Amino acid sequence: MASSSSSASSSAAAVVLCIWLCSFSSSSRCHGAPTVVPALYVLGDSLTDVGNNNHLHLSLIKADFPHNGVDYAGREATGRFSNGKNSADFIAEKLGLPPSPPYLSLSHASNSVGTFLSGVNFASGGAGVLNSTHRDKCLSMNKQIDYYASVYGSIVQQLGSYKAQAHLSNSIFALSIGSNDILGYVRSSSSNKLKHTPQTFIDSLASSLQQQLRRIYNLGARKYVFIGGGPIGCCPALRHDNRTRECNVEANHLSVEYNKRASSLLQQMSIELSDMSYSFFDTYNALLEFINNPDTYGFVEVKSACCGLGKLKARVACIPISSYCSNRRNHIFWDMYHPTEATYEKLTITAFDGSVPYVYPINIKQLVAM
Secondary structure (H helix, E strand, O other), rough: HHHHHHHHHHHHHHHHHHHHHHHHOOOOOOOOOOOOOOOEEEOOOOOOOOOOOOOOOOOOOOOOOOOOOOHHHHHHOOOOOOOOOOOHHHHHHHHHHOOOOOOHOOOOOOOHHHHHHHOEOOOOOOOOOOOOOOOOOOOOHHHHHHHHHHHHHHHHHHOOOOHEEEEEEEEOEEEEEEEEHHHHHHOOOOHHHHHHHHHHHHHHHHHHHHHHHHHHHHHOEEEEEEEEOOOEEEEEEEOOOOOOOOHHHHHHHHHEEEEHHHOOOOHHHHHHHOOEEEEOHHHHHHHHHHHHHHHHHHOEEEEOEEEEEEEHHEEEOOOOOEEEEOHHHHHOOOOOOOOOOHHHHHHHHHHHHOOOOEEEEOOHHHHHHH
16 A cells, blocks of 8 residues: 555656646647647636536526537537637637636646646636626626635645746736626616716726736736727627617727726736736727628628527527527627637637737737747
């Protein structure tokens, strides 16, 4: 028994050492592909959720059923709000990393260094900057950061403060948050809008986001990738609410204003904190370019969802009784709110390799190289 225990301990130590070495070597092939960063940590909403909401038993905000995942490996609905992969998957691929697993799938696992060192995904469908957005139906941004704080503590405990900071400062922290807050405001009552003007609403978002960005920094993050809000008013759900089937002007305006504030917060942080860097992806203008010039990017349908029922396939959500299009690659939207895998992929390519006006002050590739 003693010999077996000693052998197991040696094997475990070897695994930890291998993972630790992978974390600091840009040329390692520990995951079958060149790893250019140690890890990818993801916080956000349904654009990057890879299955956390599957574990929220009281929530109805889920994508763990057909026809979601129809183009994913094994045609499996994994909890991604997509016909296949989403932004988190494609960012990981571009970084040479495996997809970061959903945190809630790891919550009962041993909090060892090997569990968290290649990255964790905390994103939750329906999440917002504000705690009130879909309260108790998802992991709010603040709750996600609470969970990340726990991961941070485990990494520090295993590696020690110096090595943990070295690992985290070279990792990428991807954030996609804010869209659900805007959707909630646009669809709120007139009385709520009288109490909270568009300006005070954006101010509240910016104030909360500032605290969240600072808190993540205090927990070791140094390289931020911020995925800005898209042209929310152009999603099939909001077009459907509009008799003309055109984009919702109010939602799009709020998205632009939110992006300006988020970008400004990151810029100010980078000025104040010399060791902090960021890449801001202007999803709004990048996706609007696809919508306005679909032929250039291989798209045909820009208004209707691929999966759903009713006009624009946005009267009924993408559920098992819904129909879905045969060619998902020529649709911009998969369901009434979310992009298709093809759209996610093209947007990620722009975020990774693009330039002003779509990504600034640097792209993800340049951020990784810093």
